[in-house]
Amino acid sequence: MFIGPVNVSLAPAAVTEGTSITATVDRIDRFHLLRGLLGPRMKSPESEAVRDKFHRQVEKFAEPLSFANVLLLAVVLYALFGRRRTHFAEHGVFSMHFMSFVLFTALLFAPVPALMRAGVSAAVLPLIAAVVVWQFIYLVLAIRRFYFGPRVKSVLPNLKAGFGAVAIYFLNSVFITCVQTLGTALALWTTIP
Numbered sequence: 607m608f609i610g611p612v613n614v615s616l617a618p619a620a621v622t623e624g625t626s627i628t629a630t631v632d633r634i635d636r637f638h639l640l641r642g643l644l645g646p647r648m649k650s651p652e653s654e655a656v657r658d659k660f661h662r663q664v665e666k667f668a669e670p671l672s673f674a675n676v677l678l679l680a681v682v683l684y685a686l687f688g689r690r691r692t693h694f695a696e697h698g699v700f701s702m703h704f705m706s707f708v709l710f711t712a713l714l715f716a717p718v719p720a721l722m723r724a725g726v727s728a729a730v731l732p733l734i735a736a737v738v739v740w741q742f743i744y745l746v747l748a749i750r751r752f753y754f755g756p757r758v759k760s761v762l763p764n765l766k767a768g769f770g771a772v773a774i775y776f777l778n779s780v781f782i783t784c785v786q787t788l789g790t791a792l793a794l795w796t797t798i799p
Contacts, residue, residue, distance in 0.1 A: 627652050627660050627798070634664070634790045636783045643794050652798075660797040667789025671782060676701045678781050679774060683749075686770050690753045700752055704745060711737055745771040 631640050679701035684694055691697060714737050721729050746767045753770075754763035 623661065624657075625661075627657055627794075630661065630664065631790060631794070634786050637787060639787060640791055640794065643791060656797060660793050663793035663797055664786075664790055667786060667792075671785055674785070675778060675781070676705050678778065679704065682774055682777055683770070686766075686773065687749075687753045700748070704748060707744060707748075708741055711741055742771055742775065745774065 628644065631644050635641065676698070680694065680698040683697040683700060687697070714733065718730055718733065721727065721733075746764075749770050750758065750763050750767035754767070758764075
């Protein structure tokens with residue numbers, strides 16, 4: 607997602623086996639901070655053992671990101687709608703519900719590798735766009751229903767729910783990008799001699 611000159615990730619970047627360290631860093635480094643750290647450390651050609659160790663280290667940061675997203679989402683929801691639901695646990699339950707929905711709908715991405723191998727890559731982008739739009743609409747409707755009640759007919763709750771969903775997507779993208787950049791920097795620091 608591009609926000610002015612800044613490019614942030616909507617989801618953690620996948621680490622592909624056999625990809626070079628430089629290619630992995632280029633895919634993850636949205637803020638262009640890691641190239642300076644990579645250059646001095648890559649004096650000699652990378653070995654397969656170092657590359658595998660580096661990729662395992664990067665993956666270690668991607669897995670707990672989903673759990674951290676639940677907490678981030680709960681904090682953002684509490685900041686936005688804390689007056690409507692005063693207990694933080696309520697926001698935590700809602701965030702777990704939404705993240706479960708996101709993970710469940712991510713199953714729709716299962717055919718993507720097969721589509722890419724079959725040469726039908728033109729179908730991949732519309733599939734991804736459709737799922738992301740579906741998740742966003744679901745979030746707006748869930749926020750409106752959970753925080754404003756199911757029978758609200760006013761326009762203002764819909765606008766607040768839409769604003770809340772945009773804020774959540776933006777902050778989540780910045781969070782994922784920052785954590786994955788930090789994880790990659792630590793992997794570079796600890797795995798490359």
